Amino acid sequence: MxxxxxxxxxxxxxxxxxxxxxxxxxxxxxxxxxxxxxxxxxxxxxxxxxxxxxxxxxxxxxxxxxxxxxxxxxxxxxxxxxxxxxxxxxxxxxxxxxxxxxxxxxxxxxxxxxxxxxxxxGGQPAHRPDCAVVELVVDPLATPEQREWAARELGLTVAARARVVALAEGDIMIDRAEDTVPGEGRRGVGPTVPIPDLPRSAHQARVALRFAADGTAADPGPRVVHADDLGGLVLLEAAVNAGAAPTADLRALLAAAQEVPHLLQTLTTVVGAPSVRAAATELYLHHSTLQDRLDQAERVLGWSVRTAGGRMRLQLALAERLLRR
Known part of the structure; x- marks a missing residue:
């Protein structure tokens, strides 16, 4: 061909x-x-x-x-x-x-x-579970009978509980909520729910995927994001979907990242760590070196990233960057 x-x-x-x-x-x-x-x-x-x-x-x-x-x-x-x-x-x-x-x-x-x-x-049994069966079990427009049939094809009983894992390439997986999240690369994990609620888990898994990063210096952040951990950040996702203009903090962050190559990775680590010292350990930096980096970041950003309010602004700006990729 x-x-x-x-x-x-x-x-x-x-x-x-x-x-x-x-x-x-x-x-x-x-x-x-x-x-x-x-x-x-x-x-x-x-x-x-x-x-x-x-x-x-x-x-x-x-x-x-x-x-x-x-x-x-x-x-x-x-x-x-x-x-x-x-x-x-x-x-x-x-x-x-x-x-x-x-x-x-x-x-x-x-x-x-x-x-x-x-x-x-059409109700014809598949010889093995496939993408279309997975798609059917999370389709909100499918009938309960169709969803139950698809669940059985996937080896799930009607009384089972499961969750949806959204993968970066657009596919989804049905997971029995074990400790290890299946798949590779960026993943969004929906809540564990009864079989009839899997469409809701799928939706939330896709939302969570948007907050997942590649985990590289160019795209730092967690590769696996659980929808249950997002909390109020889902409101930011809704605002971006509704067409809200980029915030001034995001514009400042992106401009600063162009000026300072290591800035995104440094700030992402600081936001996710319990303390600046813990962030320095994770970045393999001396504590004083990280303090110097934060001084530089605050100069180019225009706000403090070491106060509670400044860390919140930074967390929102970093999340908005992921949503607008």
Whole structure:
């Protein structure tokens, strides 16, 4: 397929791109992807938001052009490009003329989505747990019967308690709330809840993921964040989602980070440590060296980071930086 795509590219770039679309959705089918992954593929490949609505199966999934799932924004526009998916409709949120690539994206995404719906939402038992089963057990629009069936496929009883772990690449995992959090890299951990409440755990896990960092010098902070530990920080997440302008403290922090290379890592460690001495130990610095760094940070930031109020401002600015990445 890659060789054929390369040959076609020399003759007709649109034909080559259409062939790549076919290969992409074939890979999703082979990997037993979920509906959200299918809609995300349609959005990213077409460059416009994609939306799947199927009232019969209680499905309403919208993904923007950047690959981020967002709530449907009002009723669909009849001018949008669309394709039938069983009892539902897959739409690309654009009224431009249908190109070869757009047509292929719609066709292949619709076929792939129908296969997923028939495999999971139609009640046919899966041979093994897969992404679509996990997606179903956390879908707030799924019926209790569908969610119970999905839970059984995952080896969970109706009386069990579990939590959702959101991973950086967009996937989620159902975890039986053991001490070790599964997965690699950035992770957000939802609260442990009964099976019917897993959609709530999934939502809170995705919120927690936004506060997780890579744990590097360029992106310092904890890689694993538990939703139960966020407290009032969720209000900051809601404000950022609502379109609030960046705060003056965040602008000062980002400007200072450009001026002082080690500033982000230093301040993140200080905020998370019980004392300045503990932070110095974690940073492998002498206590006086860290004090010098904090003096420099306060000069470039314009406020003290060693008072209770200053540490709170700093914590909020660091959290806002993560949310606005």
């Amino acid at each position: 890659q060789n054929l795509s390369g040959r076609l590219a020399a003759l007709d770039s649109s034909a080559s791109a259409a062939l790549d679309v076919i290969a992409y959705f074939d890979r999703l089918t082979r990997s037993r992807a979920g509906l959200e992954q299918v809609v995300r593929g349609a959005a990213v490949l077409s460059g416009v938001p994609a939306r799947l609505d199927d009232p019969t199966h209680r499905i309403a999934i919208r993904v923007d052009a950047a690959g981020v799932r967002t709530p449907p924004d009002g009723p669909p526009d009849p001018r949008w490009l669309s394709a039938v998916v069983g009892g539902g409709i897959l739409r690309l949120e654009t009224d431009r003329s249908t190109s070869l690539v757009d047509g292929m994206v719609l066709e292949r995404a619709a076929v792939t989505a129908e296969l997923v719906i028939a495999r999971v939402r």
